[in-house]
Amino acid sequence: MAEQIYTVSGMSCGHCAASITEEVMEAAGVTDVDVDVPAGLVTVRGESVDDDAVRAAIAEAGYEVTESMRSAVA
Template identity: 45%
Template sequence: MSEREYQVTGMTCGHCELSVREEVEQLPGVTDIRVSASAGRLAITAPADLDDAGVIAAVEEAGYAAVRV
């Protein structure tokens, strides 16, 4: 397992956080998700072999943009 952090743009409220959380929690092996609209951050704990592209695609599915930091 590894912890990763992403900068997420476009989130403004708790509903935005929930949308991101709902998409990311569907990824296999993700065990912890922390989303902060005010900080524009997403932090997850996931298997080391989980592809960043999959996490970014999940965030995009929620309607936001993300990059790993």
């Protein structure tokens, strides 16, 4: 399973987290989304997750990805 961490600007509340989670969970291959509003981070886990689809989902929710980092999860 892979893990991708995105730095996202513009998040300020639980509604922001819920909107991002809802949109990103619809992207193919995504199995889990964790949103840390105070840190401005969105962690996406899954198999064969399409980075462009996740970025588009975050944009669809009304937020902007400013940076991303990929890591492997056992």
